[in-house]
Amino acid sequence: MHNSIEKPVVYLTNLRTRPGKNLLDKFEILVKKAGLLNIDFEKKLTAIKIHFGEPGNLAYIRPNYVLRLVQILKKQGALPFLTDSNTLYKGRRANGVDHIESAFENGFNPMATGCPVIIADGIKGTEYREIEINQKHCRTAKIGSAIAESDVLISMNHFKGHELTGFGGAIKNLGMGSGSIGGKMEMHSNGQPKINLEHCIGCGICVKNCAQGAIHLENKKAVIDYNRCVGCGQCVAVCMYDAAQPQWDSVGAQEKIAEYALAVVKNRPTFHINFIMNVSPNCDCWSMNDVPIVGDIGIAASFDPVALDRASVDLINQAPINRASCIGHAEQGDRFTLAQPHTNWKLGLDYAERIGLGSQDYELIVLD
Numbered sequence: 001m002h003n004s005i006e007k008p009v010v011y012l013t014n015l016r017t018r019p020g021k022n023l024l025d026k027f028e029i030l031v032k033k034a035g036l037l038n039i040d041f042e043k044k045l046t047a048i049k050i051h052f053g054e055p056g057n058l059a060y061i062r063p064n065y066v067l068r069l070v071q072i073l074k075k076q077g078a079l080p081f082l083t084d085s086n087t088l089y090k091g092r093r094a095n096g097v098d099h100i101e102s103a104f105e106n107g108f109n110p111m112a113t114g115c116p117v118i119i120a121d122g123i124k125g126t127e128y129r130e131i132e133i134n135q136k137h138c139r140t141a142k143i144g145s146a147i148a149e150s151d152v153l154i155s156m157n158h159f160k161g162h163e164l165t166g167f168g169g170a171i172k173n174l175g176m177g178s179g180s181i182g183g184k185m186e187m188h189s190n191g192q193p194k195i196n197l198e199h200c201i202g203c204g205i206c207v208k209n210c211a212q213g214a215i216h217l218e219n220k221k222a223v224i225d226y227n228r229c230v231g232c233g234q235c236v237a238v239c240m241y242d243a244a245q246p247q248w249d250s251v252g253a254q255e256k257i258a259e260y261a262l263a264v265v266k267n268r269p270t271f272h273i274n275f276i277m278n279v280s281p282n283c284d285c286w287s288m289n290d291v292p293i294v295g296d297i298g299i300a301a302s303f304d305p306v307a308l309d310r311a312s313v314d315l316i317n318q319a320p321i322n323r324a325s326c327i328g329h330a331e332q333g334d335r336f337t338l339a340q341p342h343t344n345w346k347l348g349l350d351y352a353e354r355i356g357l358g359s360q361d362y363e364l365i366v367l368d
Helices: 021-033 061-074 096-105 172-180 179-188 205-211 235-236 250-265 305-318 335-339 345-354
Strands: 007-013 045-049 078-082 118-119 126-134 140-143 152-158 160-162 164-168 215-218 221-224 272-277 298-301 363-367
Touching: 007 021, 007 305, 021 272, 045 061, 061 078, 061 152, 078 096, 096 118, 118 298, 140 179, 140 250, 152 172, 164 172, 164 305, 164 335, 164 345, 172 179, 172 250, 172 272, 172 305, 172 345, 179 250, 205 215, 205 235, 205 250, 205 335, 235 363, 250 345, 272 305, 298 305, 305 335, 305 345
Parallel strands: 007 363, 045 078, 045 152, 078 118, 152 272
Antiparallel strands: 007 298, 126 140, 160 164, 215 221, 272 298
């Protein structure tokens, strides 16, 4: 929770280096300056919440940073582990076995990072704890057991665009990323896709990729059974003909994600790090990543996830648009609105602030 008297502080380091001070060194200086060592780690089970990246996507955080963080934590007596929850959509992170193999493939393995990898909600996404929050949408949040039962939580977040929330950062990684399969269903449930029959060619790729078995073909056209559909958006992601189209309820989803994030940070020390680099227009859940919408900015850290995300958005909006990216046609404008015009990212931050997750009124301290 943020202090109502003093502004939360966000620390930022840029990516300039010199001999004797590489990016890993700057990363270590950043997290220490931001107060990481003020947490008591002695014999504490410490969850490092991270997105392992869908194989084929190369925008995820480099495992080298994880190793440096693990080394710092172990010196403080921590028992760190890497974790994420299974996905709702059908892909290579939808069950515990495939998820761990995907993590290892992308470099998140004990040899490279110095700590175990534990899928938070188990083999089938059913291992969770209900955390009471009593908010507008959710009375409880279904959080993956390994995350819910950790003593300390550190989020390492790749900051990028997102099709549902405008951007994905600390709050998205904490909320949606920590939810079990049932929790993800709850967060997605406000919005279900539709089929544009004029565009549909009956190829059946949406049928093959629907984890809920909610789509079938009739007269060579896709039909959605809305009694089964959970609104995960996988059909939207895989359709090459713009036939599966979102019916966005970004507001409800963003509010539920903030409520889940509130459950994750409840009653324990948490610390958050945003990597503002490779700022792709879409989520790392895609099996590819597009050209970054702005140039690399740096790494930021804070105890306040709302302040951290707001500072990251502000920094990106102050940066020049990458002309080679999907928003390169624009001379000016909010970068994430240009990339995801059907979303309004500010609504999510406003709600997160309203329920006490943090503050958008922050102080930024830039380190050398």
